[in-house]
Amino acid sequence: MKQTELFTKTQKNAPKDEVSVNAQLLIRAGYADKLMAGVYTFLPLGLRVMKKIENIIREEMNAIGGQEILMPTLQPKENWEITGRWTALDEDMFKVDGHENQKFVLAPTHEEVVIPLAKKFINSYKDLPKAVYQFQNKFRKEKRAKSGLLRGREFLMKDLYSFHLSEADLDSYYEKAVVAYRNIFDRVGIGEKTYKTFASGGTFAKYSHEFQTVTPAGEDIIYICQKCNLAINKEIKSEVEVCPDCQGKDFREEKAIEVGNIFKNKEKYTKPFNLTVKDEAGEDKLLLTGCFGLGLSRLMGTIVEIYHDEKGMIWPEAVAPFKIHLIVLGSQPIVINKAEEIYNDLQKKNIEVLYDDREVSAGEKFADADLIGIPYRIVISEKSLKAGGAEIKKRNNPETKIVKLDEVTNSINFTPSNTAKR
């Protein structure tokens, strides 16, 4: 992608109505644009990051047997009356009028659709277990949207729903999902700061687990067990005196962002819809479900909160919009030709490159490269050619080095995009 052709531009100043680091940087760098409180457009750069995150999650969900679907956001009142949530969640949902007396809801979650859906296709114990998931926008009538991408009214979420005949099967699937979640957070670069956290659950499951990423930008408070690293959400800390996993009593308090939440909903939603299958004896058996949520837009904001400095963002390679930011300095034909050659070569090799071919000053290009935060910066200039080729610098390291032009591609240790590191 040539930067002169990119849809967006960078801005020197952050909009005055954005306070959070993630929103300021994402807007300044042209990754996102705010339409209204808690509602953002994802621009080409931001969408590329989102798709990287999405693909990592997709791979991990597929690895635990998830099958991707896409459910509607616009949903009928009737389904929500069946679970009682038309009134129970009244204040949290955007309700929409249809024709005459039709009422709809812009879905804040998708149990009311996925359970009746499963009823059509899961009829026998032989059909189990099954799991479906989607990437879909969720709508929540937040009384106060804030903190940029961290708490939106419309946001992108991955939600997976699993169906089981026995509690043992649900339990073992739940543990598999925990591993998948760990893989996801490791791969996007926040594994070390993300804690599985004991939290309050629904009506039937007394507890659930959240995945909380430690950062000062967090709105939640968690207590991390110093012995086994399980965390406990402040919400339930008063009920839980010792670590439920290791009985440890020594905790460290941290602020954190809830990036995921997983539940054993068991019969909570299958019961109202009477989602049953025949077991081996021909008896009707109520299914048990697990629900596994992960907020993509929130995850993206969280990554920015963790990986940035005073100059801009510093994307982990696995989620960066491009691998290389190629910068050409000066207007001499020889320099421009060499830069074009490198650009074409990288394109041919399917290495994602943003080519800054703008006719602006060096300082502006460097400042923008730092702001945009692409992992590798390659400069082609009269100076670099005299020194022997191209200058390479990593965003997270001040050192630069010169490599020969025909060694540019090889001199960087690339991980192909969208695949696992390990």
Added chain:
RNA sequence: CGGGGUGUUGUGUAAUGGUAGCGCGCUUGGUUUGGGACCAAGUAGUCAGAGUUCGAGUCUCUGCACCCCGACCA
């Protein structure tokens, strides 16, 4: 939803009740080219509505939006 604050061009800001000005961006021309360069000429704005006033960006009222603190957050 309670309390507080703020709405001026795409963006950041200035303007005793009296000509809406500046930086960035953008357009045109020229000089520049390794850390947000320079010159010149342009471009575009008072959240909406009502009121007070000879005159409103400025005062009053209503509405809307946005931000902050709190409450809320299956």
